[in-house]
Each structure stands twice: as C-alpha cells, then as structure tokens.
Amino acid sequence: MNGLPRWVVLPAVLGALLVVLPVASLLTRVDVGSLWPLLTAPGARDALWLSLRTSVVATVLCVALGVPLALLLARAAFPGRRVVRALLLLPLVLPPVVGGLALLTLLGRSGLLGGVLEVLGMRVPFTTAAVVLAQAFVALPFLVLTLDGALRSHDTAHEDVAATLGARPTRILLRVTLPALAPALVSGTVLAFARALGEFGATITFAGALQGVTQTLPLEIYLQRSSDPDAAVALSLVLVVVALAIIIAAYGPWFPQVPEQGAAGTGGPTPANGRTSPSPAAEPDGWSSAAARPGGRPRGTGGGGPALDAAAAGGPVAGGATVGGRARPPAPLHVRLRVPERGVDLAIDVAPGEVVAVLGPNGAGKSTLLQAVAGLGGHRGDVTVTIGDRVLAGPGVRTTPPRDRRVGWLGQRALLLRHLSVVDNVAFGPVSRGMSRDAARALAMSLLSDVGAAHLAGRRPHELSGGQGQRVAIARALATDPDVLLVDEPFSALDVGAAQHARLLLQAAHRAAPRTTLLVTHDLLDVAQLADRVVVLEEGRVVEDGPAGEVLTRPRSTFGGRFAGVNLLVGRVVRAAAGGGRGRAAEAAEGSSAEVATTLGEVHGTTEDVLDAGAEAVALFEPRAVSVHRDPPGGSPRNAFRVLLTGIEPHGPLLRMWATAGRRPHTEPGTGDTGAACADSPTAPTQIAADLTPAAVAELGAVPGERLWFVVKAAEVTVLLR
Numbered sequence: 001m002n003g004l005p006r007w008v009v010l011p012a013v014l015g016a017l018l019v020v021l022p023v024a025s026l027l028t029r030v031d032v033g034s035l036w037p038l039l040t041a042p043g044a045r046d047a048l049w050l051s052l053r054t055s056v057v058a059t060v061l062c063v064a065l066g067v068p069l070a071l072l073l074a075r076a077a078f079p080g081r082r083v084v085r086a087l088l089l090l091p092l093v094l095p096p097v098v099g100g101l102a103l104l105t106l107l108g109r110s111g112l113l114g115g116v117l118e119v120l121g122m123r124v125p126f127t128t129a130a131v132v133l134a135q136a137f138v139a140l141p142f143l144v145l146t147l148d149g150a151l152r153s154h155d156t157a158h159e160d161v162a163a164t165l166g167a168r169p170t171r172i173l174l175r176v177t178l179p180a181l182a183p184a185l186v187s188g189t190v191l192a193f194a195r196a197l198g199e200f201g202a203t204i205t206f207a208g209a210l211q212g213v214t215q216t217l218p219l220e221i222y223l224q225r226s227s228d229p230d231a232a233v234a235l236s237l238v239l240v241v242v243a244l245a246i247i248i249a250a251y252g253p254w255f256p257q258v259p260e261q262g263a264a265g266t267g268g269p270t271p272a273n274g275r276t277s278p279s280p281a282a283e284p285d286g287w288s289s290a291a292a293r294p295g296g297r298p299r300g301t302g303g304g305g306p307a308l309d310a311a312a313a314g315g316p317v318a319g320g321a322t323v324g325g326r327a328r329p330p331a332p333l334h335v336r337l338r339v340p341e342r343g344v345d346l347a348i349d350v351a352p353g354e355v356v357a358v359l360g361p362n363g364a365g366k367s368t369l370l371q372a373v374a375g376l377g378g379h380r381g382d383v384t385v386t387i388g389d390r391v392l393a394g395p396g397v398r399t400t401p402p403r404d405r406r407v408g409w410l411g412q413r414a415l416l417l418r419h420l421s422v423v424d425n426v427a428f429g430p431v432s433r434g435m436s437r438d439a440a441r442a443l444a445m446s447l448l449s450d451v452g453a454a455h456l457a458g459r460r461p462h463e464l465s466g467g468q469g470q471r472v473a474i475a476r477a478l479a480t481d482p483d484v485l486l487v488d489e490p491f492s493a494l495d496v497g498a499a500q501h502a503r504l505l506l507q508a509a510h511r512a513a514p515r516t517t518l519l520v521t522h523d524l525l526d527v528a529q530l531a532d533r534v535v536v537l538e539e540g541r542v543v544e545d546g547p548a549g550e551v552l553t554r555p556r557s558t559f560g561g562r563f564a565g566v567n568l569l570v571g572r573v574v575r576a577a578a579g580g581g582r583g584r585a586a587e588a589a590e591g592s593s594a595e596v597a598t599t600l601g602e603v604h605g606t607t608e609d610v611l612d613a614g615a616e617a618v619a620l621f622e623p624r625a626v627s628v629h630r631d632p633p634g635g636s637p638r639n640a641f642r643v644l645l646t647g648i649e650p651h652g653p654l655l656r657m658w659a660t661a662g663r664r665p666h667t668e669p670g671t672g673d674t675g676a677a678c679a680d681s682p683t684a685p686t687q688i689a690a691d692l693t694p695a696a697v698a699e700l701g702a703v704p705g706e707r708l709w710f711v712v713k714a715a716e717v718t719v720l721l722r
Ligand SMILES: Nc1ncnc2c1ncn2[C@@H]1O[C@H](COP(=O)(O)OP(=O)(O)OP(=O)(O)O)[C@@H](O)[C@H]1O
Pocket: 273, 274, 275, 341, 342, 343, 360, 361, 362, 363, 364, 365, 366, 367, 368, 369
C-alpha cells in the first residue's frame, strides 16, 4: 500500500466503478448481430464522419489558439492574468447548453458580431462551422489548462541557455520549449479532441441537428434514443470505441515518455537560481578543505579525449588542437550592479582573458551577478554591463538581449536538449547564429573531439553520464565562441573524478584560447586550478578582491577565511608594536606583534603589514593551531577564547571541533573595552574551529553544548589589514 491508509481503497474502487460500470452495462446491451447494419446506415455513417471531421478541425483550432494562450498565461505578466485564467475555466463548469446560448448571443443573427457577419453575407449558426466553434468552445480550456500547468511547473533553464547561445524567441519556442512540453501538449490535445468528439449541448443549441451538416454522432445518438434505442446503444458503442482508441493511441506504451533525469542533468531549475543543491564538493558549512580532496586525484572515469588527456598531463592540447579556439582577442568585462530588491550593490572589472572566481555564502548575489551579465533573471535595478567596447546594458542604453551578448553559460547541470542528439546540441548555438547546419555539425564534431566526446555524438542526453554531459556542455558553450564565459558551479554535481576531468578540460580550453570568465564556485579546486583572481561577495557587496593565491593563503573576509579553511576573526587594530628607530615598513617586513579587537575579545598575533590603530584588520589562524582546554591556561603569549562547543565532525585523520562565541556590544577601539568588534555579519555568531586528534578529543571528553577554552599562541596568529 506504499504507506497509504487502507480506507482509501473503498472510495477509490467506488470511484472507478462509477465510471466503468455504466460503460460496461452499455456493452452488455449491444446486439452484436444487428451492429453492422445499424452502423452502416446512412444517418449513422454521416454522423460519425461529421463528428470526426469537426472534432479534428476544432482540435486544430484549439492547438493553434490554445498554445499561444497558454504561453501568455504561464509566462507573460499582464494585468488581469488571473481573471483571464479564471474565465477560461467557465466552459468547464457551465452547462454546454449555456455555452451554446452564449455563442448564439454573439454570432446569432441579432448577436454582437452575428449582425455584422450577416451584413457581409456570412451566417455561422446552424452550419458545420457552428459545430466546430461549439466544440472548440468547450474543448479549448482542456488544452490551455493542461499546457498552462505544465509550463508553470517547467523551469526556464533550457530556454535561458538557448538564449545565450543566440537563439531567437521563435526558435526557442519551437526547438526548446514545445519539445520539452510534448507530453503535456499531446495530453492536452487528446483531451481537447475527446471533449470535442463528445460535445452535445452547445452543438445542438448553436448548430441544431441537420443531417450531414450539423448532426454529429452525440446528436444522432440522442435523436435515435426515442425512435430506436438499439441503434442508440450501438452508436454509443462506436463513440466509446473511438474514444478508447484515441486514449490508447495517445497514452499507450509508445507515448513519448519523459526520459528519467539523466546524469547529464536534462531537467531542473533555472540558472537564474541555478544552484539547487549544495555542492557535494563543498562542506556543509561552506568551509572547504584541500585535505578532504587530496589533490583532486581523478578517480577512473575514463573517456578523456586527446585534449583532455593532454590537459590532464599538464601539457598543451594534443596535436596542436585547441578546445574552442577564438576568432577574436579576449575582451575586458565591466559590471556595475545595483539591485535594491535583492540587496545587491557591487562593481566588478575583469581583465581580458582573466578568470575571476566569485565566492560567497548563499544569497550573497553570485547568481544575480551572472544573470546580469547574461541578461537573464528579470530583476529590476541599475545594471551596467560592458564587454570590450560593447555596452550591453546601462543608463540610456537599449539593453542587449541575451542572444546578442556573446556570452556563454556553463551551469551546474548540463541542460542539454533532451530531444536532440549530442552533436545537434553542440551545433544548436552556431545554427542559431546563422551557420549552415552542415558547417555547424562539422564544428560540433570537432569540438566534441576536442573534449573527448566524439564517440557520443549520436547519443541523446539521457544516455550520457554526468561527466559526459558536462563535457558536451563545455563543447556547446564554446561552440559560439563567446567573449565572456559565465560558469556557475559547473562541476558540483559530478563525482570527484568526473569533476576533475571536466575542470582540466576547461583549463585546457582556457590555456589554448584565454577567455574572460566569471566562475561561481564553492570548490577550492576550481579556484586553485582555474582562477587568476578571487572576488568574495557577502550580502550583495564585494568584501574581498585579490589574486587567487593571496585569497587562499591570506584571506581577508569571513567567507574567504572559511573557504581557505582557516579561522578568521574580523576586528580593528588596537595596538601595533612600535620599533625603536627603524622605519615602519622595515619593522613590518620583519614581522611585529599586533593586537586586534574582535568579537572574541582581543587577539594577539604577528603582522607584516603596516598597521595603524583603529584600522580594520583580520586575525588568521589554522584550526590545527588551536588547542582546547576545560580551564583557562596560563603561560606564554596566548589567545584564550571562552567558547560554546557546537559540534564535532571528522576532518581527514583529525576531528574538527566547532565552537561559537557570544557577541559583545560594539564599542570603538581605545575605549578600554576589549570586546570592541567589527562584526563581519550583524547577526551571525563568530565560529571558530579546532582540529584535534581523536585521542585528544576522547581525553577531553567534551560534548556539544559545553563551554570550553580555545587557545592559540600569538605566534600562530597572522594579522592582516583588511
Ligand atoms: N527571483 C528572485 N526574486 C527576488 N529575490 C531574489 C530572487 N532570486 C534571488 N533573490 C534574492 O537576491 C539575493 C541574492 O541572491 P542570489 O541568488 O544572487 O545569491 P547567490 O549568491 O547566488 O546564492 P546561492 O549560492 O544560494 O545561489 C538573495 O537575497 C536572494 O534571496
């Protein structure tokens, strides 16, 4: 019973019987012997033929009008959208005879439009056209509501990627949206046809019952019922058989099933909010650990192509080939973004060919930044985007649509189009930009070969592994030779080995043809292997910006510290030791002591920076430099923090103890309150970590919830200007 309560069986069976029993009893009434003559009688034949013809035409009308209507209802924001959606439900709830009357009041002789049509010599009521209109009137909502529901639950990620590949709206609709919604479209169409076929009340009111002209099969059955009940039953059987045949044809085993979400990530939410799940490569709290991913050693995924293998070996791409060569020199990127509704206010410049990793906690604004560059997301605010000398968005400038931005998108999921083969997926961008199909396929094959995926060219996306899908996505992103590549956690959904292969591939592509790149990631390896520079965002602002090596070893922001795997306390300089007679720079270069007021109290450390009292600074120390005690220690210059143990978790061969410290009120330095703090976040308690051996943790015997002392020697603390 799959966890269902037993009582649901009874009403479910009764419900099924309510539908099945009447139909079954109809079958028992059929006199098989007289069936054929009844069905081949002229009246029955005409009615069946008319029903089929009018239902087909009404269904075509429903599709032609209903698909655009559903698209507007689901995707366009216009005043009164809800009202229109509610009104469309009316034909479902109104008695069809009322629908017929409504049509008469509109198109009848004295109707709103009927009078005009009459003048033009056109008469609709009581014609075959009236039958079609009556059928379409009652059938349209079935198609619209089915498609509207499917569209609303369908994310726009594939459409967004197609737009960045250069596809125009009509091509996106026909080649991306509708194929993805094929099952819903077929369902809606079948429902509409079935409804049209069975339509009676509106038809008889608006079109009457003229044999061969308006007398459809339901009307014929109704009229026969009084004169020849057996004939009525036989004709009803025909209707049941036709309806069943349609339903079986539409929903049988050959009905296009939506493939299981392949490892290649063919479904899921939009890159607008592209990261649906935390990166498996990132630790839950946002700390990254090189130790947890020792060198990212590939774990036998195989299938690396020549370019990939060369890249993996650290050499140039094999055979002098490039992965996605460039026709134009790399261009600089400038972004200025103020989106108050998302609390984002930042500016970023990326040099030509530079790879900038964008880091930050959830909600920091990373996706908003990428969306702004790609022209996606639909957020409101002041956005200026310049690539080279092309101003794509800005005050007084017509905003360039995504398809014309020459921006490539590579997301967490490959987002390949599931109804196209791999080679056609890669060729999609070049074809969208006007390249001939043959040339685009040749280019796609060459790129697939570069990424070691030529042998996958004929497969469909759901037949690919996650790593293979991402390789194809890399080829697709490079196929349009974008000026700027936007990369959004591209490897986080892959296992370690596949991620490393794909990472090296991207690295090879970049070495072969540097491309200005923004790389959003939570993975230390992405930064270490791909990034020239790191920008850290917190609460919509840039809080750190520096060379990748510098941020990884000497971070200056809270998130940067977590990312680099070090404890980082933000504060203000209280004191920096003065050197007798030497220049301050010389003294700093030798390393001198410094004290910083932080949320955990005054922290003593050493610095190579030139510090002034009151300057904003960070104190850094490794978790393994922290010792943990139950009592406050004495002795050599030490920092002792009274903390609350919040958790213990494995960390390589060690155990990591997490603790928080209470917040003290903010006071200016020099007031004598060593609790003066420059809170890195106005609300979050400061977290610090200590790495201990399992034996040391066992000896301490501490459990989460206990108050302890975390102690670190001043010599282990580095103080940096922020
Ligand atoms: N569609 C939206 N409408 C309104 N606010 C949004 C929307 N998408 C994001 N936001 C808000 O904008 C801010 C920035 O979100 P954004 O998605 O850019 O952050 P992020 O750094 O990419 O986060 P994550 O790592 O969780 O994806 C957040 O406060 C978020 O709540």
